[in-house]
Amino acid sequence: MKNATPFTEAKPNREAQGAVDDGSGRQSLVVGEGASGRLDAWLAAELEPDLSRSRIKALIEAGAVTVNGMAARQARHKISPGDTVELTLPEPEDAEPAGEDIPLDILYEDSDLIVINKQAGLVVHPGAGNWTGTLVNALIHHCGDSLSGIGGVRRPGIVHRLDRDTTGVMVVAKNDLAHRHLAEQFADHGLTGPLERAYQAIVWGKPQGLRGTINASLGRARDRIRRAVREDNGDDVRHAVTHYLVCERYDEKPDSTAAASLVECRLETGRTHQIRVHMAHIGHPLIGDAEYGGGFRTKANRLPEQVRDIVTAFPRQALHAFLLVFEHPASGETLRFTAPLPDDMEHLRRALASL
Structure with missing residues (x-):
């Protein structure tokens, strides 16, 4: 891997x-x-x-x-x-979301930022239908007075997000200076700085070639949440590029097809649902992705019963942000954080590897 x-x-x-x-x-x-x-x-x-x-x-x-x-x-x-x-400068106001004692897997923390390994099922920011139980609620509780305020409000500064059911490494700012510095790095997408983001995904089939680049603009689909590859110039359409590397192939056949693959994806841009939509666009949606890969569920019927049961029971998109590299906003030091596959994805990987 x-x-x-x-x-x-x-x-x-x-x-x-x-x-x-x-x-x-x-x-x-x-x-x-x-x-x-x-x-x-x-x-x-x-x-x-x-x-x-x-x-x-x-x-x-x-x-x-x-x-x-x-x-x-x-x-x-x-x-x-x-x-x-x-x-x-007024004293920072208390954040509107209330702090909640939600367990966090903390990889690193100092006075400027906090790095976590986000668990599946955790929404990042409060919003419609998810006003409580979010990462922001958890961080307000955990960080307390160490949050000096983002825009005058004592709240964590979110500079990037992971979907509710995507796991992995995230960095969050604790103050305005760190928030601006980190936001600039993410907006630059690593073109002039050390920023790197890499994900591991388990997808149906095997992408053509061991390496590839998906260059396809994304915009809203028919609703406000789903995204789709778009070729028009609509106001919501954004340039999107994903680079992938096939790391493992499962049940590979002589004709070079395979039941599934473990793929590493690196983002050149950072759009909503980018990896999920791009992999589905090339015919290899993520296992467990009901939004973009629902049509592939019947492929599990071709698998041996024990493996089929594990695949069909997998409750989320098989996507994990395993690597994050960025420059510390205060010290200028390049920081590198990794997180291993979570238990559910490792269990899925091992089942497929047994084919």
């Missing part, structure tokens, strides 16, 4: 005079000579990387920023040399 706007932009002044933090979350700065433009842009340049421009804009609109003792109220407020700007 392989492990494989009409106003000008503010001109930053790195020598803002009298920058003071009195320990209460309030900072006082004096606009230096030569600085001009919008208040939000100037503050973002002075305070990076601690606060994003969007966060500063929200603080301005909430009345947390004053210029010469008067609340600014508008992000486009124009600054002038000699202005005294004060910004007060």
Whole structure:
């Protein structure tokens, strides 16, 4: 198995005079000579990387920023040399989702982030039909006061997701700085940094060739949840590329066909249900995937009874995120995390390997 706007932009002044933090979350700065433009842009340049421009804009609109003792109220407020700007950071608000004592398999944790091996059946974020019992609820309970706030709310920063029934490695940010840094890495898809994501999937049949690339854009199907390969230019259509490597073949025949295969998939992009849709698109859907591979269920009838019973009873898509590599947002160190196949997928793999 392989492990494989009409106003000008503010001109930053790195020598803002009298920058003071009195320990209460309030900072006082004096606009230096030569600085001009919008208040939000100037503050973002002075305070990076601690606060994003969007966060500063929200603080301005909430009345947390004053210029010469008067609340600014508008992000486009124009600054002038000699202005005294004060910004007060409120205490992070409690998150709306309540913390819940849900067991977590924690691979790593520090003051900036937490890495977990997500179990099957765990929804990542609260939403319609899943307001409780999610990973976010579990992390709010586990992390407590170590969450310094994402956008002013004491909550974990989700930068990528796994489907409810997909297992494996996930990283979650604990503060704004880590959230922005990690989000940028995932948006870059590893093109200029160390980010790597690799999955193991057990699929029906054997893909053509031991290696391959699936380059097929994805968009919504007929409902808001399912995705499909789309060739049109709809607003929801996104470029998607998956690279696969066939690691094991089960019950391989002389004509090079096989009952099933263990495949390693690496993402060049990260779209909803990408691996599941791409593998089904090339005729090799994931075992257990009712959404995209339901038409292949009868293939289990051709298997010996003991193996057939294990395959038909497998309750989810056979997909596991076994590898995640990324750059630590504070130290710059490249971190690598792996998680072995969960017990249910290993049991399925062993049954198929016995053919």
